[in-house]
Amino acid sequence: xxxxxxxxARDVAGLRAAVNGxxxxxxxxxxxxxxxxxxxxxxxxxxxxxxxxxxxxxxxFVNPRQFAPHEDFERYxxxxxxxxxxxxxxxxxxxxxxxxxxxxxEGFSTxxxxxxxxxxxxxxxxxxxxxxxATVVTKLLLQCLPDAAFFGEKDYQQLLxxxxxxxxxxMPIEIVGCPTVREHDGLAMSSRNAYLNADERRVAGRLxxxxxxxxxxxRGGAAIVDAEAEASRHLSAAGFTSxxxxxxxxxxxxxRLDELRDPARVLAAAWLGKTRLIDNMxx
Ligand code: PAF
Numbered sequence: 001x002x003x004x005x006x007x008x009a010r011d012v013a014g015l016r017a018a019v020n021g022x023x024x025x026x027x028x029x030x031x032x033x034x035x036x037x038x039x040x041x042x043x044x045x046x047x048x049x050x051x052x053x054x055x056x057x058x059x060x061f062v063n064p065r066q067f068a069p070h071e072d073f074e075r076y077x078x079x080x081x082x083x084x085x086x087x088x089x090x091x092x093x094x095x096x097x098x099x100x101x102x103x104x105x106e107g108f109s110t111x112x113x114x115x116x117x118x119x120x121x122x123x124x125x126x127x128x129x130x131x132x133x134a135t136v137v138t139k140l141l142l143q144c145l146p147d148a149a150f151f152g153e154k155d156y157q158q159l160l161x162x163x164x165x166x167x168x169x170x171m172p173i174e175i176v177g178c179p180t181v182r183e184h185d186g187l188a189m190s191s192r193n194a195y196l197n198a199d200e201r202r203v204a205g206r207l208x209x210x211x212x213x214x215x216x217x218x219r220g221g222a223a224i225v226d227a228e229a230e231a232s233r234h235l236s237a238a239g240f241t242s243x244x245x246x247x248x249x250x251x252x253x254x255x256r257l258d259e260l261r262d263p264a265r266v267l268a269a270a271w272l273g274k275t276r277l278i279d280n281m282x283x
Contacts, residue, residue: 005088008095012143015096019057019144027054031146033137036060037077037191038086041181045150046090048178053147058087059096059140061103066132077194096144103139112138114168117160120254121267122278125244130161137162141173148174152181154188156267156280157254180279182208188279200272203239207279210234211266214246215283218260224248235270244269244276248283 009015019029030053032045042058049056060083067073084095111131118130141149149166151159163175181189185205196204214231218224231246249255251263264283269276 006084006092006095008084008097010098011102015057015143018094022055029053029146030056031140031144031149032056032058033140033149034058034060035062035076035191036080036083037194038083039189039191041152041154041189043086043090044181045152045178046087046092049148049150050091055093056091057094057096057144057146058092061098061136063132063136064100065135066129068126068128077191103136111135112165114161114165117157117164117254121245121247122157122269125269133158134161134165138165138169141166141171146173148176150176150178153177154180154190156265160254190277192275195275196272200275203272204277206238207235207268207270207277210238211268211279211281214248214266215281218248218283224257224260231268240270240272242271251282
């Protein structure tokens with residue numbers, strides 16, 4: 001147990017004891033998986049979970065398997081005490097904060113690989129990423145066995161991957177996608193926004209505006225490839241240092257579209273110095 005305001009389970013036995021107790025009392029359980037460094041986006045997931053379920057567990061685990069060696073695992077912001085206070089204020093009932101050895105004990109040898117929706121976009125740019133996410137989320141879902149688990153649409157491709165794995169593995173768990181929470185200038189909330197300096201932060205607010213413009217362009221009849229290219233040009237002109245992609249895709253499969261049809265989604269990833277930002281919107 002921790003000195004945090006919220007009671008915390010550090011291992012699977014502790015988590016299951018709490019969840020089983022609630023189940024015996026006839027209560028439903030929601031899970032909100034996080035890597036900590038919580039912001040209003042995470043808290044909105046907790047509030048949605050609390051509106052839908054009697055009890056809410058939030059997990060906090062910075063998952064090394066979803067970071068490549070050159071990525072920001074070491075500097076990823078960590079503040080369990082602060083996170084715990086925020087979770088308690090949002091109505092969370094239990095923090096599940098396992099050590100690395102609980103999640104990946106000596107000899108751990110299993111990787112969960114989702115094909116199809118994992119392959120394009122983030123899958124091309126960060127080939128290690130979805131294997132790490134799918135493995136840890138599968139573990140978290142099986143450790144907690146909630147009725148529903150809540151994920152932000154900000155990581156839209158991740159949400160599709162998790163829906164796919166829960167469906168393919170016959171998990172009796174509803175995967176609920178929740179709307180992106182944005183700053184006053186429309187920047188999608190993200191723990192990584194903390195890396196931005198003041199100049200980068202000003203430029204970051206352009207990302208969502210450029211996506212709105214791309215939607216307007218294709219809805220107005222522009223060809224998808226032209227709208228994507230124009231959006232990339234606008235991001236570069238605004239000060240983004242590198243553009244990984246701006247893509248208008250089928251919203252369910254993420255396949256390329258020759259021409260616009262519903263449901264479609266615009267997704268983008270771009271760099272400001274050392275910080276990589278992603279965003280997406282319904283077209
Ligand atoms: O979106 C995140 O914070 C992480 O990818 C998740 C789902 C908690 C898995 O580590």
